[in-house]
Amino acid sequence: MASDTISITVEFTGGLELLFGNKKKHTVSLPGASKTKNPDITFLVNHLCENLMQDSRRELFVLDGGVRPGILVLINDADWELEGEEKYELQSGDHVLFVSTLHGG
Amino acid sequence: MPPAPCAICETNRALILRPKNHQKLCKTCFINVFETEIHNTIISNKLFSRGEKVAIGASGGKDSTVLASVLKTLNERYDYGVKLMLLSIDEGIKGYRDDSLETVKRNAQQYDMPLTIVGYDELYGWTMDQVVEQVGKKGNCTYCGVFRRQALDRGAATLGVRHVVTGHNADDIAETVLMNLLRGDLPRLSRTTSIITSTPSASVSDDPNSHTNIKRSKPLKYAYEKEIVLYAHHKSLDYFSTECIYSPEAFRGSARALIKNLERVRPSAILDVVRSGEDMGKLVPGASNSCAGECGGKSQVLEEEVGGCGSSNSSALGGEMAALDKQFGHNEAAEMDVLETEIRLKPKSPGQENGRDISKELRRPKNSRSKNAPTIEKKSIRQVMGQCSRCGYLSSQAICKACMLLEGLNKNRPRTMVVGE
Known part of the structure; x- marks a missing residue:
């Protein structure tokens, strides 16, 4: 397992972007797996x-x-419920x- | 976790987990199933008739954008033969509605539909910004809701359209069911669960330009909000998502949070609440239809908003409007009248002592909610229906609610109108 950082893209829509400086797309670096496991959701x-x-x-x-x-989470366009929800281990x-x-409606 | 295949095509990777039945679907099959289910809703409820002009109440938000997109697709795919157009209301809220209207303008081009925008300022002489300046943030949704109801009807009338569809989804209906349950307002619960509401003046008035006989329907009534958002996402639809700046509506917000929490634990709960609402509605004597013109027609919309602020803006309405109603005191009496008339006039069939049967009898007009509604219904409606002496809008009182609110605003003493008792 890599021990350096992993880089992912995080996107907020549906109004959530307002909480994040009104910016939708962010590149995020996370400390990679120092042990056996990648960072999860x-x-x-x-x-x-x-x-x-x-x-x-x-x-x-x-x-x-x-x-x-009420907030949907999509991991690589798939519903996170199909991916293990919070426990999904992120990949670079x-x-x-x-x-x-x-x-709104 | 190995990627699961789509339950329908068994080929593509599943991306969507359907809340209603836990089915795992790929993007293509999901879009297909979503559209087909709305088609089935439209067909089984006979929402459209060929040649009909249909206005989509469009706010630029996810629900009405998805509605416009799906209806356009279905109208072409199944040849409904309806003429679709967009109808937007400009409440006059800077930094909210002006932005969302830009989205609607783009939608009009994307879907190749004519767009009409009707403004509160031109209709009422007040923008919501001005109303809020005068009455404050608390209770302003009452004004907005009452005004919007009429604005949509008036906008439709000027277009010669007799049918307005709105983007209310299953989550919205479930919220409203809970709110009415928590308020103990079963008659309203019954009205808000019906997929079509038409003011009975449709059968009373012959004036084709009348703005009082506009049919309303909710083709997305059984669609989960989650799926609407996913549909918009996977079809890359262009929608606007910012909360109305004037909507700190605590009660609907709580109902909403409750629904979302229930969904997390038991996804089918949303449709189950909608279904329970429908079933409870059937048990409410007299509430279902007979009064649809007066209370159904009007207060219904107070309950459920169209478009943008639909998610949150009307919780205070019930109570406040109830206070208004009480002030004028007609509603309950009128409802009782209708009820008694109905029961007295239909005593023949056996088994009517049972409440269920009676309510079935009472519901009949709604199922045949057309121009040939039974004469009995017409009569009873005439007892309660009238027109506002100022603006001509459908009203059981001499002056309709919008005109009452306007009078308050214009006299610069709105508090007395709203706070009531």
């Missing part, structure tokens, strides 16, 4: 909250320690999309 979400979020209303993104219900080059379904 839980790690990514914490990382995003700590480093990328510019809005103080964290509860609009994360609730009870997980991604807020992955594309993770967070779409809010909660805004």
Whole structure:
């Protein structure tokens, strides 16, 4: 397993981009697997909250320690529920999309 | 985790997990299934008739954008023979509606549909920005909801359109069902679950330009919000997603959060709540239709918004409008009248002591909600229906709710109108 950083693309739409400086696409470097396991989505979400979020209303993104219900997560265009949800281990080059379904109609 | 294959084509990689049945589908099959289900909804509820002009209430948001895209596709694929157009309301909210209207303008080009925009300022002499300046952020959704209802009808009337479709989805309906349940308002619950609502003046008024007899329907009623968003994503649709800047609506927000939490645990819950709402609606005597013209027609929309702020903007309405109704005191009495008339006039068939049967009887007009609604219904409607003496809009009172609100605004004392009791 690689021990350097892995680079992924993170995208926010459906209104979520407002929490991240109104920018939709971000390239994110995560510390790679120092042990046996790559960083997972839980790690990514914490990382995003700590480093990328510019809005103080964290509860609009994360609730009870997980991604807020009503926000869809697509990993390489696939529903994260098909990929193991929070436990999915990120690979370099992955594309993770967070779409809010909660805004407007 | 090895990638799962699509449950339908068994070839492509599954990208979508359907909330209603956990089916795993690839992008192509998902789009196909989504469209087909809406087609089935349209056909089984006979929503359209050939040659009909249909206005899509378009906000630029995900729901109405998906609705426009799907209806265009289906109209071509299955040859419904309807003429589709976009109808947008400009509430006059800077930084929100002006941006979303730009999206609608692009949609008009993308879908090759004519677009009409009707503004609150031209209709009422007030933009929502001005209303909020005067009444404050609390309760302004009441104004917006009442005004929008009429604005859509008036816009449709000027286009010669008698049918407006809106993008309400299953999540919206489930929210509304819960809200009405929590408010103890079963009659309204029954009205808001129907897929078609038409003001009964359709059978009363012969004036083709009347703006009171516009049919409303919700083709996306059984579509999950999640799937709508996924459809928009996978078809790369151009939609606008920012919350209305005036919508801190706590009650609908809570209902919404509850629905989303339930969905996480049990995805089928949303459709189950919609179905429960429909079934409970059937058990509500008198509420289903007979009064659809007065309360159904009007308050229904108060409940469920079209477009942009649909997600959040009307929670306060129920209570406030109820207060208004109470102030004028007609509604409940009218409803009872209708109910009694119906029951008295149809005493023959056996087994009617049972509440279910009675409600079935009462519902009948809705199922045949056309021009040939039974005479009995017409009569009872005439008892309660009238037109606003100022603007001519359908109303059970001498002055319709929009005109009442406007009067308050114009007199610069709106609080007395809204706060009521």
